[in-house]
Structures are given as structure tokens and as C-alpha cells.
Amino acid sequence: SLFVTSSPYLVTSRATVSRLYGFREAVAAARSAAAAGPQVGAPGAAFTLNNLTLTLPDGRCLLDHASLTLRAGEPVILTGASGAGKSTLFRAIAGIWPFGHGSITPPKGSLLFLPQKPYFPLGSLKRTVTYPGVEQDVADDAVRTALADVGLEHLAARLGESENWSLILSGGEQQRLAIARALLAKPDWLFLDEAISALDSAAAGKIQAVLREKLPATTIVAISHHGGIAPGQRHLALSGGVLAEVAA
Ligand SMILES: Nc1ncnc2c1ncn2[C@@H]1O[C@H](COP(=O)(O)OP(=O)(O)OP(=O)(O)O)[C@@H](O)[C@H]1O
Ligand SMILES: [Mg+2]
Numbered sequence: 001s002l003f004v005t006s007s008p009y010l011v012t013s014r015a016t017v018s019r020l021y022g023f024r025e026a027v028a029a030a031r032s033a034a035a036a037g038p039q040v041g042a043p044g045a046a047f048t049l050n051n052l053t054l055t056l057p058d059g060r061c062l063l064d065h066a067s068l069t070l071r072a073g074e075p076v077i078l079t080g081a082s083g084a085g086k087s088t089l090f091r092a093i094a095g096i097w098p099f100g101h102g103s104i105t106p107p108k109g110s111l112l113f114l115p116q117k118p119y120f121p122l123g124s125l126k127r128t129v130t131y132p133g134v135e136q137d138v139a140d141d142a143v144r145t146a147l148a149d150v151g152l153e154h155l156a157a158r159l160g161e162s163e164n165w166s167l168i169l170s171g172g173e174q175q176r177l178a179i180a181r182a183l184l185a186k187p188d189w190l191f192l193d194e195a196i197s198a199l200d201s202a203a204a205g206k207i208q209a210v211l212r213e214k215l216p217a218t219t220i221v222a223i224s225h226h227g228g229i230a231p232g233q234r235h236l237a238l239s240g241g242v243l244a245e246v247a248a
Contacts, residue, residue, distance in 0.1 A: 038052055044107070046107070047069065049103075049243075050104070052068075052092065052100070054085060072107060074219065075222070077233050078236050080239055122162075124159065125155060126140065128177065129181060143159060151207075179195065190218050232248075
């Protein structure tokens with residue numbers, strides 16, 4: 001009778017143990033995934049990539065032992081064929097690419113990344129423009145000015161409206177709005193991943209001029225098909241896993 005009453009208990013406890021074991025394994029796997037990959041260290045005086053190798057989940061190499069120093073005040077344009085790994089390099093710099101090795105020493109100061117397709121939080125237009133900052137911290141006038149700076153003055157009267165703005169705004173308008181975020185955030189470093197790719201070259205040129213004028217203290221690193229963000233910028237090209245300087 002001891003066997004009869006205790007065996008269901010044994011069955012249950014064994015299941016519990018194996019579930020817990022599975023849970024512990026999952027936690028360990030998540031920990032080692034976070035510890036693997038390129039390491040983003042504490043901010044340093046310079047912004048450096050140190051023997052940085054980036055791979056894909058299947059092991060294909062996108063960047064092969066690259067070492068590089070980026071300097072504040074020196075704008076950079078990054079070019080390379082589609083699929084070369086440009087966006088992946090930005091993800092690694094942001095600390096969200098888990099495959100590869102080597103390390104990145106980010107610069108002191110604030111970094112803002114604008115992806116090609118901007119993220120739209122739910123809520124008012126003001127919330128959308130002030131993202132990722134805090135809506136209440138920004139004056140309405142500042143938001144209206146930023147919208148006007150990027151050619152979205154027609155939206156200035158609609159700050160309080162909650163809509164699905166990603167459906168209402170055109171692709172180019174969404175990219176302009178993302179640039180307005182950068183104008184409000186005034187980051188020390190701004191990473192633009194084809195952030196004005198939907199604009200024609202005249203409109204793109206205007207946005208580049210606005211960025212230079214309104215964010216003189218921001219170092220811009222841009223992936224772009226539109227070419228220059230500023231005269232005298234540094235040009236890096238990514239091809240076949242090699243990040244090379246391109247002479248001006
Ligand atoms: N999460 C992922 N899992 C698997 N492969 C990925 C992942 N993200 C990107 N890749 C692959 O990595 C390669 C580089 O992608 P990446 O987006 O960095 O290219 P890119 O240089 O930015 O190209 P584009 O100019 O088209 O934006 C591509 O072949 C892509 O399919
Ligand atoms: Mg890309």
C-alpha cells in the first residue's frame with residue numbers, strides 16, 4: 001500500500017523536478033546567450049571597435065576582426081551592398097546582436113539609433129514625436145518647432161490626437177517624424193540607418209542641412225545611399241566582412 005500511495009507522488013515530483021530542471025537550463029541558456037557575442041563595455045574616452053567579429057546564427061561572417069576608432073565631431077558615412085551587414089553592425093553597437101566576439105567601447109554621452117522603419121508607440125502625436133523621451137518633459141512648442149524643422153508643420157495642430165500614426169503618415173513622413181525625435185533628443189551620437197531613404201534627394205538634402213544646423217554638437221554616423229551628411233565626413237565601406245576607409 002505504501003507503493004500505491006507513493007507512486008503517484010513520485011510521478012508528480014519527478015515531473016516537477018524535470019520541469020524545474022528545464023527551467024534552470026533555460027535560464028542558464030539565456031545567461032550564456034547574453035554573455036556570448038560581442039561585449040559592450042563601459043563607456044570610454046574614445047568610441048572603439050576592438051577586434052570585432054559579427055556572425056549570423058548559421059556562422060556566416062559579416063564582420064571579420066574589425067578594429068576602428070570613431071571620434072566625436074567626425075561624421076561618418078557607412079556604405080556597402082545590401083546584405084553586407086551594415087544594420088547588423090549598428091545592432092551590435094547598440095548591444096543587441098548576440099552572435100560574434102570581440103568588444104565595443106561605447107563613447108561617453110547619449111546615443112540614439114534611428115532605424116529605417118521607425119517604431120510608433122500607441123498614443124498621441126506628441127507622444128510619438130517625443131519617443132523615446134518622456135512626453136511630459138517636452139514643451140508643446142518645442143515639438144511644433146521640431147515638426148516644422150522636418151517639414152511636418154501641417155501636423156502641428158494635432159499634437160493631442162491619438163491615431164494609428166504609422167498607418168496615417170506616409171513612409172517619408174514617418175522618417176521625417178523620426179528625425180524630429182532626434183532634434184528633440186539632441187543625442188551626442190546619432191546613428192541613422194537609412195533614416196531618410198524614403199525621401200527624394202532634394203528633401204533628403206534639406207533634412208541633412210537641418211541636422212547639421214540644429215544638432216551641431218551631435219556626431220552623426222549614417223548608413224546612407226544619399227551620400228554626404230557633411231563635407232569632410234569620413235567614409236567607411238563594408239564589404240566581404242572588411243570595414244575599410246574610403247579616401248575622399
Ligand atoms: N536575425 C537574423 N537572423 C539571421 N540572419 C540575419 C538576421 N539579421 C540579419 N540577417 C542577415 O544578415 C545579413 C546582413 O543583414 P543586414 O541587415 O545587416 O544588411 P545590410 O547591410 O543592412 O543590408 P541593407 O542595405 O539591405 O539594409 C543579411 O543576409 C540578413 O539576411
Ligand atoms: Mg540595413
